[in-house]
Amino acid sequence: MKAAVLVQPKQPLEIEDLSIAKPGPHEVLIRTAACGLCHSDLHFIEGAYPHPLPGVPGHEAAGVVEAVGSEVRTVKPGDHVVSCLSAFCGHCEFCVTGRLALCVSGDTRRAQGQPPRLSRPDGSTVNQMLNLSAFAEQMLIHENACVAIDRDMPLDRAAIIGCAVTTGAGTIFNACKLVPGETVAVIGCGGVGLAAINAAKIAGAGMVIAVDPVPAKRELAKVLGATHAIDAMADDAVGQIVELTKGGVHHAIEAVGRQASADLACKVLRRGGTATILGMMPLDCKVGLGAMDLLSGKKLQGAIMGMNRFPVDLPRLVDFYMRGLLDLDTIIAERIGLKDVNEGFEKMKQGDSARSVIVFDQ
Incomplete structure (x- = not known):
């Protein structure tokens, strides 16, 4: 063969x-x-x-x-x-x-x-x-x-x-256990991120925010169910998401495997929100939440293959x-x-x- x-x-x-x-x-x-x-x-x-x-x-x-x-x-x-x-x-x-x-x-x-x-x-x-x-x-x-x-x-x-759909959709259905009406930000609109966006729509998310530096991918995300799209490279990307959602998202999903996108996922959480890291990060990367984040009930998790x-x-x-x-x-x-x-x-x-x-x- x-x-x-x-x-x-x-x-x-x-x-x-x-x-x-x-x-x-x-x-x-x-x-x-x-x-x-x-x-x-x-x-x-x-x-x-x-x-x-x-x-x-x-x-x-x-x-x-x-x-x-x-x-x-x-x-x-x-x-x-x-x-x-x-x-x-x-x-x-x-x-x-x-x-x-x-x-x-x-x-x-x-x-x-x-x-x-x-x-x-x-x-x-x-x-x-x-x-x-x-x-x-x-x-x-x-x-x-x-x-x-x-x-x-x-x-x-x-x-x-x-892989892509099992990971992206599985994260929404299994790892996040998204409740209809909750807000979601998906950072990175490749195959995994697009699948997560589509699944969030299926699950009844109240707001699905696609975050990516490439305009064409942001438009693709809208086709698949994103209600809003934000340039990941914008200086005020975090501020835009927090303002849109009146305090941050319930779920932030990192789907690209970069330190900056993982940090962004943590920054856009509302009180009690959860950041889920899907991307294969460089092996020396570390992602974390600060003391005030923890006191606000925020959570950080991995979800290999969407659990x-x-x-x-x-x-x-x-x-x-x-x-x-x-x-x-x-x-x-x-x-x-x-x-x-x-x-x-x-x-x-x-x-x-x-x-x-x-x-x-x-």
């Missing part, structure tokens, strides 16, 4: 022919239909986050099941599935207390000493990144890293549910799209081939478009 391989950080991905193993007892072999380009991948490509190399990035995918292992009961060949990087074991402390996104059990990966899932023709190992490696024509993953969806769902749109429970959440998000509630079409800026993956990341660096999606020939 063909796959885009990260050989060295800060170098273009290389298209290679790789071998993929047969499914083990709890593994699923998937023919990849589509995979979104996520900023999280770019962090690994640029070396900001470490990972054993060579490896195949890509984690926001959908496809069709080709084969399953002997113990797999959740999906079967022919099923249309969405993958999710927050694979869960089902029996650790986090899983049994309903926090599947926090599971870090090694049970969803192959044990040391077992043949690798991915390899080069010479037999050398190619590392699977985030348990998925979806920039490839096939994926071999644990059964708890995918979920079956309605076969009428277009797979290119289903793909972006696997999803993806076997339940993903089919629901698909249903939202099928019923016309969730707008995935607007989030997708372009569809490209695997050979164009590097150009896709160059466009991402420019910061003026939404999601690019690799579509594989079926």
Whole structure:
């Protein structure tokens, strides 16, 4: 199969022919239909986050099941599935207390000493990144890293549910537990931020404020449900939000991964408000609340992958799209081939478009 391989950080991905193993007892072999380009991948490509190399990035995918292992009961060949990087074991402390996104059990990966899932023709190992490696024509993953969806769902749109939408919408529904009428500011209008804005509209937010330096993204946010849009680089951005909301927002969501945007999220909270950090911040960043913030009941939290429970959440998000509630079409800026993956990341660096999606020939 063909796959885009990260050989060295800060170098273009290389298209290679790789071998993929047969499914083990709890593994699923998937023919990849589509995979979104996520900023999280770019962090690994640029070396900001470490990972054993060579490896195949890509984690926001959908496809069709080709084969399953002997113990797999959740999906079967022919099923249309969405993958999710927050694979869960089902029996650790986090899983049994309903926090599947926090599971870090090694049970969803192959044990040391077992043949690798991915390899080069010479037999050398190619590392699977985030348990998925979806920039490839096939994926071999644990059964708890995918979920079956309605076969009428277009797979290119289903793909972006696997990360951007699960993270953005999941934050609204799961981490924030937004109450209808509450106010929301979303800082950063990329794929995750736009999904959060759309979900806030679905959840009945009273005011949804999009905050981004790029005018085109602010306009896109309005299409997806933002009631107001503010230039993140404006000197009085905080003041504008506080004035609009008569004291600050109930929820401020940081969806870009920058120190300045995280600080802004904390500054625009009303008394009792919550700032939720979604972006992959530089590893040396620290975000905090001051003493008076704490005395005002303000809260700060992380929400990895939107604190999803993806076997339940993903089919629901698909249903939202099928019923016309969730707008995935607007989030997708372009569809490209695997050979164009590097150009896709160059466009991402420019910061003026939404999601690019690799579509594989079926």
